[in-house]
Amino acid sequence: MNPRTALTALALATLTAGAGAQSAADPLALRGVMQQMQADTDAAARGIHKQDWPTVAAHAGRLARHAEPPVTEKVRILSWLLTDAMTFRNYDVQVKAAATDLQAAAQRQDAAAAAQAYARVQQNCDGCHNSFRPKFLRHFYGTP
Numbered sequence: 032m033n034p035r036t037a038l039t040a041l042a043l044a045t046l047t048a049g050a051g052a053q054s055a056a057d058p059l060a061l062r063g064v065m066q067q068m069q070a071d072t073d074a075a076a077r078g079i080h081k082q083d084w085p086t087v088a089a090h091a092g093r094l095a096r097h098a099e100p101p102v103t104e105k106v107r108i109l110s111w112l113l114t115d116a117m118t119f120r121n122y123d124v125q126v127k128a129a130a131t132d133l134q135a136a137a138q139r140q141d142a143a144a145a146a147q148a149y150a151r152v153q154q155n156c157d158g159c160h161n162s163f164r165p166k167f168l169r170h171f172y173g174t175p
Contacts, residue, residue: 059171060100061108068097068126072152075133079145087137087145094130094152111170115163122159126152 071090078087099105109116129151136144168174 059108060104064098064100068094068156071097072156075149075152078137079142079149082140082142084137084140088134091130091134091137091148095127095134097127112163119159119163122155122162125155126159129155 071093075087075090075094078084078090100108108119112119129148133145133148133152136142136148
């Protein structure tokens with residue numbers, strides 16, 4: 032392990048010491064972020080279908096600048112992810128980029144570009160969920 036990785040691991044361990052286990056009765060803030068992102072994704076899809084460009088642009092903008100969990104929660108998640116943290120983060124970066132493109136397409140009222148950008152949003156959401164969601168739920172909520 033290189034010194035920088037060791038130092039990062041030590042910092043994460045120190046920050047998460049005594050954080051305690053998360054229970055299903057006490058959901059992570061990330062759950063609320065994901066629920067809002069799902070609502071915005073659904074609204075953008077309906078807007079594309081109806082060619083309601085102001086609605087698409089508004090919800091795409093929210094997706095591009097979505098809320099994030101508190102720093103302490105981020106540290107817990109990243110310390111659990113370890114070497115997969117960059118993959119996890121890359122999905123988020125790609126969702127934000129695609130949502131920015133979706134917002135721009137909606138502002139131009141370009142249905143084809145909006146559909147392509149929306150597809151990229153969905154592909155990255157699905158990729159992240161397929162890669163991490165079952166393990167995440169098992170680790171943080173104890174679900175099978």
